[in-house]
């Protein structure tokens with residue numbers, strides 16, 4: 001399996017320089033202090049191996065990649081009733097847009113847009129007011145890394161400027177699609193987004209999605225039908241308005257975050273995570289998405305093969 005290591009070494013050399021074309025996520029002040037030249041890449045395979053390059057063991061702010069793990073929790077706990085509160089449609093608007101939310105009576109298009117992720121957090125909060133801890137616990141179990149936690153400074157830094165996310169929650173409350181106190185849920189959501197994990201942690205954590213819902217320890221985290229639903233949403237909405245372009249150029253279920261992480265699932269093979277902080281206009285890391293694309297092409301990994 002040396003070819004995987006050779007491939008990611010080459011991919012890292014090619015993708016890393018693209019970082020100079022992007023911008024850091026300025027609206028979350030602590031993220032402006034991250035070194036923009038960081039670059040990590042990890043591939044976890046279902047046979048139990050992990051291949052890495054660069055800063056693959058350095059924890060970074062996973063931001064919207066946390067929406068994937070929150071959705072996994074909500075999907076396993078709520079079942080199909082989840083879809084009464086949030087849709088499964090792609091959107092051509094930005095992840096924090098409120099435009100469709102007003103037009104579509106407070107039901108967010110999908111769980112990866114901020115309003116959709118806030119509904120998921122609201123659902124989790126109704127069962128557990130420390131919902132961010134439940135997401136941390138899930139990630140610790142899936143990755144086998146008990147030191148995963150959220151960064152309180154990043155959480156507080158985002159909450160201080162979370163006017164738009166609070167506005168989304170209040171708008172949904174006006175349509176009876178938000179049950180708990182806005183400040184409390186938005187604060188828990190900011191903490192969930194502030195989870196710090198490495199490329200290795202994330203790639204290993206996502207392995208169950210490549211394995212019909214069964215994790216490394218043989219636990220059924222989701223039913224295979226739910227895995228299909230979550231992966232379909234990653235493909236159609238995981239990189240927001242760029243998702244069509246991402247599916248066209250890569251053809252894998254992918255979730256990005258404004259911390260610069262990009263996590264991809266390769267069914268029956270494994271999971272890949274790349275990290276480089278500078279972002280494009282859609283909030284996706286320029287070097288990380290390119291690294292995943294180069295890897296997928298060179299290794300012939302796409303769901304359409």
Ligand SMILES: NC(=O)CC[C@H](N)C(=O)O
Nearest residue numbers: 063064095193257258283
């Ligand atoms: N796309 C993202 O990573 C956005 C997550 C960020 N915490 C927000 O709510 O805006």
